[in-house]
Amino acid sequence: ILHAVIQTFLRPRLKCIEGELCLITGAGGALGRLFAQEFAKEGAHLVLWDCNTAANEQTAKVVRELGVQVHTYTVDLSKRQNIYETADRVRAEVGEVSFLVNNAGVVAGRRLLDCPDELLERTLLVNCHALFWMTKAFLPQMKAKNHGHIVTIASALGLFSTACDYCASKFGAVGFHESLTHELLAEDMDGIKTTLVCPYIVDTGMFAGCEIRKELRSLIPPLEPLYTVQQSMKAILAEQQMICIPRLMYIAFLTRKQRLDNKKFKGNMQQKNIMHYV
Numbered sequence: 001i002l003h004a005v006i007q008t009f010l011r012p013r014l015k016c017i018e019g020e021l022c023l024i025t026g027a028g029g030a031l032g033r034l035f036a037q038e039f040a041k042e043g044a045h046l047v048l049w050d051c052n053t054a055a056n057e058q059t060a061k062v063v064r065e066l067g068v069q070v071h072t073y074t075v076d077l078s079k080r081q082n083i084y085e086t087a088d089r090v091r092a093e094v095g096e097v098s099f100l101v102n103n104a105g106v107v108a109g110r111r112l113l114d115c116p117d118e119l120l121e122r123t124l125l126v127n128c129h130a131l132f133w134m135t136k137a138f139l140p141q142m143k144a145k146n147h148g149h150i151v152t153i154a155s156a157l158g159l160f161s162t163a164c165d166y167c168a169s170k171f172g173a174v175g176f177h178e179s180l181t182h183e184l185l186a187e188d189m190d191g192i193k194t195t196l197v198c199p200y201i202v203d204t205g206m207f208a209g210c211e212i213r214k215e216l217r218s219l220i221p222p223l224e225p226l227y228t229v230q231q232s233m234k235a236i237l238a239e240q241q242m243i244c245i246p247r248l249m250y251i252a253f254l255t256r257k258q259r260l261d262n263k264k265f266k267g268n269m270q271q272k273n274i275m276h277y278v
């Protein structure tokens with residue numbers, strides 16, 4: 001964290017990614033589409049994955065206008081075999097992916113005892129297990145050249161908790177990112193970078209079914225999607241290992257134990273029984 005905070009205040013050189021092949025999951029979604037646009041502006045060619053074919057094609061249409069090559073794939077990230085098969089197709093039809101942006105995510109948005117097992121399971125599969133399968137599919141080519149970058153779009157809720165399925169999956173994502181980073185360092189794979197992105201709530205509709213306390217909402221309103229992606233891009237291009245957006249989330253993380261012990265903090269975010277994925 002200290003490393004990330006120091007990097008945030010220094011202004012590092014941003015790397016050039018022109019001509020790199022970048023795979024983005026959840027590319028039909030709000031942040032996924034913006035990531036695709038930002039990567040295209042940097043001259044990266046794109047492989048876009050989503051289970052929502054129409055939304056994914058719409059993203060492809062938008063980014064093709066920026067003059068980069070774009071390939072779309074319909075894939076269900078909750079299915080390991082589907083991930084491996086689609087990865088094989090990408091290697092055969094497009095080439096070697098050097099940038100992986102694991103962005104797709106879902107939330108069940110119900111309290112533990114009200115939530116069907118299948119929904120809980122899906123959150124873990126898409127937000128956490130898929131990171132393992134995606135990385136296993138694409139890391140070998142990166143290792144062969146000691147060149148690549150794996151980005152994990154987690155959440156501030158991967159650092160402190162409020163929603164059970166989602167937090168567990170995002171804590172898993174944070175743990176995955178950290179372990180992968182250690183593993184790469186231990187293997188001297190210094191040409192393969194990792195970046196963890198932990199945003200506060202973003203105004204994309206994903207958390208439309210959640211209510212945040214009024215005082216909290218006026219203190220920190222939900223983030224703008226474009227701002228979130230632009231801040232993430234800066235961190236990625238600076239090869240920063242982690243970014244919390246906004247920076248206050250670093251503090252929220254460091255004080256999480258205190259909040260768990262303090263009844264005053266109960267219910268800063270309340271879930272209704274609705275979530276648009278359900």
Ligand SMILES: NC(=O)C1=CN([C@@H]2O[C@H](COP(=O)(O)OP(=O)(O)OC[C@H]3O[C@@H](n4cnc5c(N)ncnc54)[C@H](OP(=O)(O)O)[C@@H]3O)[C@@H](O)[C@H]2O)C=CC1
Pocket residue numbers: 025026027028029030031032049050051052055075076077078103104105106126153154155156198199200201202203204205206207277
């Ligand atoms: N929005 C927020 O407040 C925050 C979001 N994040 C994280 O950012 C990431 C992007 O979120 P956001 O853009 O808001 O979400 P969106 O819902 O807009 O986009 C997510 C995309 O992933 C797709 N998707 C869902 N399930 C699967 C699956 N099984 N296989 C393939 N694709 C799938 C969705 O398709 P479909 O629409 O058809 O389900 C959708 O296109 C997520 O990981 C989220 O957890 C982090 C912090 C805050």
Ligand SMILES: CC1=C(/C=C/C(C)=C/C=C/C(C)=C/C=O)C(C)(C)CCC1
Pocket residue numbers: 154155156157160162199200201202207212216220248252265268269
């Ligand atoms: C701002 C803030 C808090 C609340 C954070 C919340 C409610 C974050 C929600 C994030 C979401 C929904 C992320 C989605 O991925 C705390 C911890 C009370 C401490 C004080 C600062």
